[in-house]
Amino acid sequence: MFRRAMWKTLGFVGYTVQYGCIAHCAFEYIGEFVVCSGPSMEPTIVNHDIVFSERMSRHLCRIQKGDVVVAKSPFDPNMNICKRVIGLEGDKICTSMTSDLFKTHTYVPKGHIWLEGDNLRNSTDSRNYGPIPYALIRGRVCLKLWPPNNFGSLNESPTGRIIKTEKD
Template identity: 60%
Template sequence: MLRSILGKTFRLLGYTLQYGCIVHCNFEYIGGVVMCSGPSMESTIQNSDIVCAENLSQHFYAIQRGDVIIAKSPSDSKSNICKRVIGLEGDKVFAHSPSDYLKSHSYVPRSHVWLEGDNLQNSTDSKYYGPIPYRLIRGCICLNIWPLNDFRFLCDNPNGRRFSDG
């Protein structure tokens, strides 16, 4: 009887470990569901909206201008940020910077991206901390799923006017 109980327990632990690994790999490499907080992406994404993010484009270096991405915050490694990609490496970006990072324009360095929130008056973004390394990008937001009345794809580029090709 003890052997039967131990066998079932180890089998359950083995299945739990396997499914845990599958779930982890799914969220790390394929994508997942994320709740966005803060006003920086309003009116595209509202505070507390729930979105789907895919991580494949980040792994295949397929991030494009206009994509809304999730990245590790360059100022706080424990938190994530949700911003729009305005410039890729080599692009000339124009911004009115509250910091000394930009005088009037700058080029995005190699392996970096320039990020800005859609709510320009209320966004801490590359205007403050400069371009971020590509390795900080976690995924690309593709779908707004909650609230249901705002269900839509987020793959279009409504803010393409804010960047120029180098």
């Protein structure tokens, strides 16, 4: 009787470990569900929207200008940020505001990207902390799941800051 209970328990633990490994691999290499908070991506993503962030683009180096990505915060590794890719390595970015008299530009260094929120007036992004390493990208947001009336792919940037070049 004791042996039978022990084997059942070990079998249950074995299945739990197997399913846990499968779930871990799915969330690490395929994608994850993300609850977004904060106003930085409004009107594209508002507070408490739920999105699906796929991980394959990151692993295949397929992140492009205009994509919305989830990345580790360069200030706090325990926090994720959700921003739009404005520039890739080698791109020249105008870092000054439209009202500034003198325009300043920054080149995005190799292995880095430039991120900005769609709500430029209320976003802490690369304009504050500079380009971030590509390695901090966790995934590309490809689908908005919640609320149901906004289900679907994401809209293009409302800021008009993304300029596609010939090499894109």
